[in-house]
Structure formats: C-alpha cells, structure tokens
Amino acid sequence: MNRKTKILIVEDEMIIAANISLLLxxxxxxxxxxxxxxxxxLVHIEQNQPDILLLDITLKGNIDGIETAQIMQKTFDIPIIYLTANADEINFNRAKTTHPYAFISKPFKKLDLERAIELxxxxxxSENGQGTTATDKTDPFILSxxxxxxxxxxxxxxxxxxxxxxxxxxxxxxIYSxxxxxxxxxxxxDLDEKLPQKHFIRVHRSFIVNLSQIDEVATSHIVIAKKAIPVSKSLKEELLNRLQTI
Incomplete structure (x- = not known):
C-alpha cells in the first residue's frame, strides 16, 4: 500500500479537532x-471514503456519532475509533453495537490516539487475510x-x-535498521514494488538500499554502516544517476 492512510475527523470541538489533525x-x-x-x-464519506473514521459521540447536528456510524455502516465498512468526553455505560453499550476498533475517552493522551490508530x-x-503466523504472507503497511x-x-x-x-x-x-x-x-x-522509490533502490538481486544511508561507492560494491553490499553492473548506472539527483 503506497498511499497514505486517509482519516476523517468528526469532532464538534474545533480546537480539539485541529490539534488531532496536526498530530495525524x-x-x-x-x-x-x-x-x-x-x-x-455522511456526505463527505460518499464523496471521499476514508480508511478510518475518527468519530466523536457528541456532535452538533441532529444525529450523534453513534447514529452516524449506524447509517454509514449500511453502505460502507469503515473502521471506527470513537472519541468521547461522556463515557457512561449507556453510550458505551450503544457504541458497542457498531463494533468500533477503539474507544478513547477525552481528554486523551497523544500516545493513546497514536496507538489506537496503529492497532x-x-x-x-489481519482481517484482510494477512495473518500473524510465520507461514503467512505479511505485507508491510507503508506511510510517507x-x-x-x-x-x-x-x-x-x-x-x-x-x-x-x-x-x-x-x-x-x-530489513536492517x-x-x-x-x-x-x-x-x-514484491517488496521493491511497494517501497517508496524516492528513498530506495535495488542494487543487486539480493539487496535494496536506502539511498540516504550510502557511505561509499566503489567499483563493484557500496558501503552502508560498514557493510559491503554488491552492486550489479546492470544496476550501477541507475544508482549513480540517482545519487546525483538527491
């Protein structure tokens, strides 16, 4: 997945919403x-479907966040993370019927929101079939x-x-970090096709490197963190061209 994860913020306190937007x-x-x-x-989702819906339960309109989720789920299957300053049992039980992925009480810590989105x-x-066992194919999820x-x-x-x-x-x-x-x-x-090309280049049938980490370029190899990495003759010209442009 080469594009950024898209998140819609539905929050009636604009200062909180702006801070969340900056954080994300x-x-x-x-x-x-x-x-x-x-x-x-609901109108926005029809026109520009997000990957995740960050949804306050208490909203300014005629329907609250839970009702919004219920209507949305008739047409779309978008993961919901609820935000609320009113975490009473009635609202929590109502929210559970929409099967949210996370439930965050306000005021919340920045790390709580970050971890909720990562989870x-x-x-x-996992639900898209990319399992957790060693025998399953596991694709990386790529952000900017x-x-x-x-x-x-x-x-x-x-x-x-x-x-x-x-x-x-x-x-x-x-991956060596x-x-x-x-x-x-x-x-x-497969990994080469998914990685952002502006950062990485394949230099050999067995190696992809981060262009910004190259310390030395020799005749038949490059050096990164004291590791000598072979460079194929057919790929060296592209490597040199890329190094001249970064």
Missing amino acids: TNLGYEVTGILSKGEEA TINRVI DSIFVRHLEKMVRVDIKDILYIEAERNYCR KIKEYLLVMTLK
Whole structure:
C-alpha cells in the first residue's frame, strides 16, 4: 500500500479537532476533512471514503456519532475509533453495537490516539487475510515517512530514515535498521514494488538500499554502516544517476 492512510475527523470541538489533525499529519496520515456534524460526515464519506473514521459521540447536528456510524455502516465498512468526553455505560453499550476498533475517552493522551490508530491498521491488515503466523504472507503497511512491519506477532513502525538496507533470503526479506532487524515473509521483488522509490533502490538481486544511508561507492560494491553490499553492473548506472539527483 503506497498511499497514505486517509482519516476523517468528526469532532464538534474545533480546537480539539485541529490539534488531532496536526498530530495525524505529523504522523504521516492524510486527514480528508474536519467536520462537526454527522450529516456532513455522511456526505463527505460518499464523496471521499476514508480508511478510518475518527468519530466523536457528541456532535452538533441532529444525529450523534453513534447514529452516524449506524447509517454509514449500511453502505460502507469503515473502521471506527470513537472519541468521547461522556463515557457512561449507556453510550458505551450503544457504541458497542457498531463494533468500533477503539474507544478513547477525552481528554486523551497523544500516545493513546497514536496507538489506537496503529492497532486499527494492524487489525485491518489481519482481517484482510494477512495473518500473524510465520507461514503467512505479511505485507508491510507503508506511510510517507515509515512502514509498519510484522514483528513478534504485532505490527511495529519503522522510520524510513532509520532503514539501512534490505537483504533477500529466498522467499523472505530481512530489513536492517539502525536499531533492529525485521524479517518479512515476501520476496525482495514484491517488496521493491511497494517501497517508496524516492528513498530506495535495488542494487543487486539480493539487496535494496536506502539511498540516504550510502557511505561509499566503489567499483563493484557500496558501503552502508560498514557493510559491503554488491552492486550489479546492470544496476550501477541507475544508482549513480540517482545519487546525483538527491
């Protein structure tokens, strides 16, 4: 998935909504809109369907957030994260009938929202058939500045700037970052097609590298973090051209 995750914010307190929008944008998500009424949200969803709906239960219009979700779900299957300052049992039980992916009480911490969205993305990936076992094919979930990869039965975020290189191991790929290594159950060819091309280039049948991490370029290899990585003759010209343009 090469595009950003699209999130619609439906929140009647504009200061809170603006702060959420700034936070999500800084995390690499695309905010498709900030709306204060459920009726407006339903129209927006028809025209520009988001990947995730961040929905306050208390809204300014004639329908509240839960009613908005119920109407939306007749046509669309969009993951819902509820926000609410009124977390009483009646509203919580009403909200449960729409099967939300998360429920966040206001005021909330920035980390709570960030983790709720990451867990929602993880669940969507799992429900789309990308399982959690070592034998299942697990695609990375790619944002503008990071990728989510499965590690120890969960999806973890790896900043693109921290990735050094990726090495093929038969039908697996091993991502080497500044901090850890991550094993993906997919071929290097498939991963190459998904990674943002402005950051990465394939230099050998067994290696993809992060252009910004190259320390040295020699005749038949490059060096990244003291690791000598072979460069195929057929790919070296493209590598040199790319290095001249970044």
